[in-house]
Amino acid sequence: MKRFLEPRILPAGGLIPMLVLVCVIVHAAGNQLIEGSLTEALVYMVMVVGLSIFVSNSGIISFGHVSFALVGAYASAWQTCCPGLRGVFMPGLPQILLDTNVPVMPAALAAALLATAVAAVAGIAITRLNAVAASIALLSLLFVVKTIYENWTSVTAGQGSLAGLPLYVGLWTALAWATGAIIAAQLYMNSAHGLRLRAIREEYAAARAAGIVVWRERMIGLVVSAFVFAIGGILFGHYLGTLAVSIYWLDMTFLTLAMLVVGGMRSLTGAVTGTLAVSAVREFLRAFERGFTVSGNTIQIPQGSQEIVLALALLLILVFRPQGIVGDYELGVPPPR
Amino acid sequence: MLVEVEDLEVRYGSVPAVRNVSFHVAEGEIVCFIGANGAGKSTTMLALAGVLHPTRGDIRIESRSVVGLAPEDITRLGIALVPEGRRIFGGLTVRENLIVASGIRGGITRQRSTLELIFELFPILHQRFDSRAGNLSGGEQQQLAIARALLTRPRLLIVDEPSLGLAPKFVELVYQIFAHLRSNGTTLLLVEQSMRRALSLADRVYLLKSGSMVLHGKAAELAERDDLEHIYFGGMAAP
Amino acid sequence: MNAIQLMIDALSLGSQYALVALGIGLIFGVMRMINFAQGDLIMLGAYALVVPTTADLAPPLIGKLPAVALIITVITITAGAGIVTERFAFRPLRRREADGATLLISSFAVGYLLQSIVLFVHTGRPKSVSIFADLTRQLELGGVRVAMIDIVTICVTALLLTAMVVFLRRLRWGIEMRAATEDFTMARILGVRADAVIALAFAIAGALAGILSLLYVAKTGVLDFRMGVPLAIAGFVGTVIGGMGSLVGAVLGGLFLGVASSLLQALLPEVLRPGRDAFLYGLVIFVLLVRPQGLFAGRNVGERT
Numbered sequence: 001m002k003r004f005l006e007p008r009i010l011p012a013g014g015l016i017p018m019l020v021l022v023c024v025i026v027h028a029a030g031n032q033l034i035e036g037s038l039t040e041a042l043v044y045m046v047m048v049v050g051l052s053i054f055v056s057n058s059g060i061i062s063f064g065h066v067s068f069a070l071v072g073a074y075a076s077a078w079q080t081c082c083p084g085l086r087g088v089f090m091p092g093l094p095q096i097l098l099d100t101n102v103p104v105m106p107a108a109l110a111a112a113l114l115a116t117a118v119a120a121v122a123g124i125a126i127t128r129l130n131a132v133a134a135s136i137a138l139l140s141l142l143f144v145v146k147t148i149y150e151n152w153t154s155v156t157a158g159q160g161s162l163a164g165l166p167l168y169v170g171l172w173t174a175l176a177w178a179t180g181a182i183i184a185a186q187l188y189m190n191s192a193h194g195l196r197l198r199a200i201r202e203e204y205a206a207a208r209a210a211g212i213v214v215w216r217e218r219m220i221g222l223v224v225s226a227f228v229f230a231i232g233g234i235l236f237g238h239y240l241g242t243l244a245v246s247i248y249w250l251d252m253t254f255l256t257l258a259m260l261v262v263g264g265m266r267s268l269t270g271a272v273t274g275t276l277a278v279s280a281v282r283e284f285l286r287a288f289e290r291g292f293t294v295s296g297n298t299i300q301i302p303q304g305s306q307e308i309v310l311a312l313a314l315l316l317i318l319v320f321r322p323q324g325i326v327g328d329y330e331l332g333v334p335p336p337r
Numbered sequence: 338m339l340v341e342v343e344d345l346e347v348r349y350g351s352v353p354a355v356r357n358v359s360f361h362v363a364e365g366e367i368v369c370f371i372g373a374n375g376a377g378k379s380t381t382m383l384a385l386a387g388v389l390h391p392t393r394g395d396i397r398i399e400s401r402s403v404v405g406l407a408p409e410d411i412t413r414l415g416i417a418l419v420p421e422g423r424r425i426f427g428g429l430t431v432r433e434n435l436i437v438a439s440g441i442r443g444g445i446t447r448q449r450s451t452l453e454l455i456f457e458l459f460p461i462l463h464q465r466f467d468s469r470a471g472n473l474s475g476g477e478q479q480q481l482a483i484a485r486a487l488l489t490r491p492r493l494l495i496v497d498e499p500s501l502g503l504a505p506k507f508v509e510l511v512y513q514i515f516a517h518l519r520s521n522g523t524t525l526l527l528v529e530q531s532m533r534r535a536l537s538l539a540d541r542v543y544l545l546k547s548g549s550m551v552l553h554g555k556a557a558e559l560a561e562r563d564d565l566e567h568i569y570f571g572g573m574a575a576p
Numbered sequence: 577m578n579a580i581q582l583m584i585d586a587l588s589l590g591s592q593y594a595l596v597a598l599g600i601g602l603i604f605g606v607m608r609m610i611n612f613a614q615g616d617l618i619m620l621g622a623y624a625l626v627v628p629t630t631a632d633l634a635p636p637l638i639g640k641l642p643a644v645a646l647i648i649t650v651i652t653i654t655a656g657a658g659i660v661t662e663r664f665a666f667r668p669l670r671r672r673e674a675d676g677a678t679l680l681i682s683s684f685a686v687g688y689l690l691q692s693i694v695l696f697v698h699t700g701r702p703k704s705v706s707i708f709a710d711l712t713r714q715l716e717l718g719g720v721r722v723a724m725i726d727i728v729t730i731c732v733t734a735l736l737l738t739a740m741v742v743f744l745r746r747l748r749w750g751i752e753m754r755a756a757t758e759d760f761t762m763a764r765i766l767g768v769r770a771d772a773v774i775a776l777a778f779a780i781a782g783a784l785a786g787i788l789s790l791l792y793v794a795k796t797g798v799l800d801f802r803m804g805v806p807l808a809i810a811g812f813v814g815t816v817i818g819g820m821g822s823l824v825g826a827v828l829g830g831l832f833l834g835v836a837s838s839l840l841q842a843l844l845p846e847v848l849r850p851g852r853d854a855f856l857y858g859l860v861i862f863v864l865l866v867r868p869q870g871l872f873a874g875r876n877v878g879e880r881t
Contacts, residue, residue: 061677063684125865130677133864136610136816140860143809147857151850250805254688261681304699307692314685319668323677380801386765408764425754436748437755441767444748489767565809 008022011269011331012186016179019272024176034283035171036325041279042174043235045272048259049181050228052271054221054319055260057194059201060131063253063288064122064138065168067145069116069233070225070248074232075111076147080104082164103239104168112230117147119226120219127222134218142253149245161244173250177235181228185268188224197221237325246302258314269331277325281313282306339364339399339493339524340385340416340507346393347377347384354380355548358394362493367515367525369539369556371532377548378528379421382497385526386418413441417491421498421528422565423482427471431462434470434481438488450487458514494518497528509523512538517575536560580720584840588726590834591733594827595788596811597818598740601826604815605757606777607670608841609679613661613687615808617782621654621789622799623694623695625705632801634703646707651786652734658782661686670774687808702800711794725795732791736784737827746825749776750781757821809857810834819870828872 011084019042026038051065071234077087079102087098102110117262149156156162188194197217206215239245255278263274290298317324338361345358355377362368370378383389385396387408396404398414404412416462426434435452439445445452456463459480465473479499486494496515500508515525515538529535535542536556544552552559596614603611610853620849625646626634665686671678700748711725746752756763756773788807793799810833818829833856840852 059677063680122861129864129868133868134681135587135677135680137861137864140813140816140857143813143857144854144861147850147853151854188695242642250688251819254684257681257684268827273658302696304692305695308689308696311685311689315682315689316681318674318678319672322672322674362780388765390762407770408761409767409769412765412767420762420765424759426758426762428758429754433754436751437763437768438766440748440752478718485766 002048008186008190011267012182014331015182015269015272019175019178022170022276026093027171028177037279037286039169039171039174040239041275042171042178043232043239044259044279045170045178045275046174046181046235046254047229047256048271048275049178049185049268050225050230050232051256051260052225052265052268053185053188053228054225054270056222056266057189057197057201058218060138060218061135061257061265062138062225063135063257064141065226065229065256066233066248066253067142068119068230069236069252070149070245071118072108072111072115072147072230072235072247073233073243074162075114076104076237077162077165079107079157080166080238081111081162081243085164086103089157089164090155091237092152104166104289108231108234108238111234112227114127115230115233116223116227119223123219123222127218129278142249146245146249150295156245159245161242165238165241165243167238169235174235174239177231180270181231184224184228188221189268193217193220255310258310260324261314262317262324264326264329266323266328267326267330269329270324270326273326274324278310278313281309285309291302315321338362338397340526341397341400342381342385342394342516343397344394345381345384345391345396347380347389348392349380353392353548355384357366358545358550360543360550360553362524362526363522363529364492364524365519365522366476366508367527367538368539369542370526370528370545371415371530371542372545373530375547376545378545379497380548381545382495382512382526382528383420385411385495386416386420388418395518398400409441410488412491415490415492417486417489417494418485421501423475423478425470425473425478425481425485427469429470430467430558431470431473431481432466435488438485442488442490443490451488453488455487458517459484474501476510479503479507479511483511491523493524493526495526495528498530499527500516500529500531508534578673578720579634579806580718581722582839584717584722584726584730585842586838588723588729588834589838590831591746592788592791592807593810593814593834594830595736596732596736597790597814597826597833598808598823599784600808600811600815601818601820601823602753602777602781603774604820605823606753606760606774607666607679608676608681608821610668610807610812611686611781612683612812613690614635614781614785614811615804615806616687616690617654617657617661617785618789618792618807619694619799619801619804620657621650621786622705622793622803623698624650624653624803625707625793626698626703626799628697630697630699630797632701632703632704634698636705636707639705639707643708643867647787647790650790651783652693654786654789656778657777658778658785662778666778667771667774668670670770674820687804690855691801691804698799700801703799705793706797707790707798708794723795725791729791730797732787735776736787738814740774740823748844749773754823757823780787813857813860817863817871819873822870822873825873829870832872 004190023038024250025037031244047069049064054062078097083101102169126134129137148158156254196212199212200214200217233248259278260271262278264270285306288301291298340362343359345355346353348354358381372378380389384391387406391404395402398416403411403414436445439448442448461477462481462484470478473481483496499511519525536559539556542553542556542559543550599614600611603609625636625639627637638646641649665682669682711728712720713724715724715727744754752763752768752865753773753776756768811830814830814833815826819825837852837856841849844852
C-alpha cells in the first residue's frame with residue numbers, strides 16, 4: 001500500500017543520472033564525432049520518450065507523431081530562423097512573425113504548443129476510434145499534415161529546404177531537454193491520468209465500468225505526448241540548422257518507432273534504452289561506412305548498410321522478442337505479481 | 338476410446354475458464370455437456386477443436402495427443418465442431434459454404450453420397466442451394482452448419498448449443514437428425530443448456546459449473562436424481 | 577482538356593490504385609494486416625527490369641526480354657518476393673499470435689527493408705528505363721488523342737478484376753479465400769489450411785504488384801527506390817475508404833480515389849489544388865469515424881477491434 005502511494009521517482013531517478021554520467025564521460029573523451037552522435041541520440045530520445053508517453057500508456061501504436069514534430073519545427077523556424085531573410089524564404093508569414101525574432105526557448109515552447117493544438121484537434125476524431133483504427137488514423141494524419149506543409153509554399157518553402165535556423169542544440173542543451181522529457185514522462189506515468197490510461201490498455205471493459213472516460217484519457221495522453229515529441233522535432237531542426245518537410249516523414253517515423261520497439265514499447269526505460277541502443281548501432285555502422293584502417297588494411301562496409309541492418313534488427317526483435325530489450329521491466333520498479 | 342481429455346485447463350489471459358476437466362467419449366456414444374452460461378462448455382469444445390490452446394492437460398484422439406495441433410489438422414483427424422452461434426459464411430451461398438467444408442475430403446464432386454444424405458436430412462438446403470447463406474433463417478443456418486460439419490466426414494461431431502435461438506420445431510428437427518446420425522454410426526458430443534433435452538438423448542452427461550466438472554454419469558441414472566436442478570442452477574427456473 | 581481525355585486519365589489512375597488496393601485488401605482479408613510493403617513489391621518488380629548497379633545508367637536486364645517472357649518473369653519475381661516476405665517475416669509473427677499493432681509495424685519494417693536493399697544496390701538516384709515503347713504512342717479515339725498506355729492500363733485492370741471474380745466465385749481456392757476473409761477461424765475448423773490460404777493471398781498480391789509495376793514503368797519510365805510509397809499510400813487510403821475486409825470495397829475505394837484525385841486535379845481552381853491530397857487523406861479519418869465498414873463495402877463486413 002505504501003509503495004503504491006509513494007510518489008515514484010523511478011525510473012526517471014535512475015535514468016537521468018545515468019545519462020548525465022554518459023554525457024560527462026563522452027565529453028571528457030573529447031571525440032567530436034561521438035559527442036555529435038550522442039547529441040543527436042539525445043534529441044531522438046526526446047522524441048522517443050514523447051512517443052512512449054502515448055504508446056506505452058495507451059497501447060496504441062502511433063505512426064503519426066512525426067506530424068507534430070513537423071508542425072513544431074516549422075513553427076519554431078517561423079519565429080527564429082534566418083533573421084533578415086525570413087521574408088525571402090517564407091513570404092506568406094504574417095508581418096508580426098517576419099519582424100519578430102523570438103528567443104529560442106520561448107519559441108520552442110510556443111511552437112510545441114501549436115503542435116499540441118494540432119494534436120488536440122486531430123484527437124477529437126482519433127480518440128474515439130478503437131486501437132487499430134486509431135493507429136491508421138494517426139498515419140493518415142501524417143499524410144495530411146505532410147501534404148499541407150509540402151504545398152503551403154509561402155510559409156514553408158514547400159519541397160525545398162530552409163536554412164538558417166539558429167544552431168543552439170549542443171550536448172548539454174540536448175541533455176537538459178532529454179532530462180525534461182523523461183521527467184515529464186515520469187510525472188505523467190505517476191499521475192492519475194497515466195494510471196487510468198494504462199487501466200484502459202490492460203482491461204478495457206473493466207476500466208469503462210469503473211467510470212473512466214476513455215476518449216478523454218487518450219486525448220490527454222496524446223496531447224502531452226505530442227508536446228514532448230514536438231520539442232524533439234524542434235531540437236532536431238535546430239541541431240541540423242536546416243529544415244525540409246521530407247526530413248519529417250517516413251524515415252523519422254520508422255527510426256523513432258524502431259527505437260521504441262527495440263527498447264520496449266511498454267516502458268519509459270524501454271524508450272531510453274532503445275534510443276541509446278539503436279543510436280549506438282547506427283554510430284557503429286556509420287564508422288564502418290566511413291571506413292577505417294587497421295594495420296594497412298581498410299575495413300569498410302558500403303553505404304546504405306545502416307538502413308538494412310536497422311530494418312532487419314527491427315524485424316528480428318518483432319519476431320523473437322516483441323517486448324523489446326527491456327520488456328515490461330521498468331528501472332527500479334518491482335515486476336507485477 | 339475415441340476421445341480422452343485429461344485435466345484440461347484453458348485460460349483467457351490470466352483467467353482460467355476451464356480447470357481440471359477430464360472426460361472421455363467412446364465410439365458410437367452420445368455424450369452431453371450441460372451447464373449454465375459461462376460454465377466453460379464452449380471453451381472446452383474450442384480446445385478440443387484446436388482453436389484454443391490449453392495451458393495444462395492433455396487431449397487424445399485414439400490415444401494420440403493432439404494438443405497444439407492446428408484446427409485444420411484436428412478436423413482431418415475426424416473431429417468436427419459446429420460452434421456456438423453457427424458461424425456460417427453469410428456472404429457465401431449455401432453451395433459455397435458446403436464447398437469450403439468439402440475441401441478436406443477432396444472437393445464436393447467426390448462427396449456425392451454425403452451430399453445426398455445432407456439433402457435428405459435437410460431438404461431446405463437443397464431448395465436454397467444458391468441463396469446467400471446470410472439470408473437464411475436461424476433454423477436453416479443451423480442446418481447448414483451441421484451439414485457443413487458432416488461434409489468433413491467426422492468420426493466425432495461436436496455441436497455447441499444446437500437449440501440456441503431456434504424455434505421449437507427446428508429444435509425437434511435437429512434432435513431427430515442427431516438420433517439419425519447416431520444410428521448411422523456417428524459419435525456425438527453435444528453442449529446444451531437445457532437439461533431436459535440432454536437427458537432425453539444422451540448416453541452420458543457431464544455437468545460443468547464455473548469451469549469445473551461437478552457431476553457426471555449415465556443419463557438414465559442422473560435423471561433419477563432429485564438434487565440435479567439444485568446443483569445446476571442454484572436458483573433459476575428450468576427451461 | 578477534353579472530357580474524354582479527362583475520363584481516360586481518371587480511369588487510368590483509378591485502375592492503378594484499384595490494383596494496389598486489391599493487393600492490400602486480399603492480404604488484409606486473410607490476415608487483418610495492412611501490408612505497406614505492397615508498394616515496395618511494385619518497386620521491386622520495376623527494379624528487376626534493370627541490371628543491379630550503382631551506376632547512374634542502368635542497362636536493361638529483364639527489360640531486354642521479349643514481351644511475354646518479360647511479363648512472366650517480373651510477375652514471378654514479385655509473387656515470389658511476396659511469398660518470401662510472408663514465409664520469413666509474417667508467418668513467424670502469426671505463429672506467435674502477434675497482435676494487429678505488431679503486424680502493422682512489421683509490414684512497415686518489411687517495406688523499409690526492401691527499400692533499403694534497393695537503395696543499397698542501386699543508390700538513391702532515379703534511373704530511367706524504357707519498356708513497351710510502343711505504348712507511349714497516342715491514339716485517336718473519337719477525335720481525341722489519348723495515351724495508349726492509359727487504355728492498356730484500364731483494359732488490363734478490367735481483365736484482372738474479371739479474373740479475380742472468376743477465381744473467387746468458381747474456384748475452390750477462391751471460395752475458401754472468401755470464407756477465410758469472412759471468418760478465418762471457422763474456415764480452419766472446416767479444414768482450410770491457414771498457411772496455404774495466406775501464402776496464396778500473398779502470391780496473388782505479389783503478382784498484381786508485378787503487373788502494376790510494368791504498367792507504371794511503361795508510363796513513367798523512371799525508377800526510384802521510393803516509388804512504391806505513394807502507391808502504397810493510395811492503396812491504403814483506397815482500402816480504408818472503400819472498406820477493409822471487403823475485396824469489392826477495396827477495389828472500388830481505390831478506383832474512387834484515383835478518379836476523384838484526377839478529377840479534382842483537373843477541375844479545381846489552381847489555388848485549391850494542393851489541398852486535394854490532404855482532403856483525400858483526411859477522408860480516411862472521416863470514414864473511420866463515421867462509417868468504419870467503408871463506403872463501398874458489402875453487407876457482411878465486420879470490424880475486428
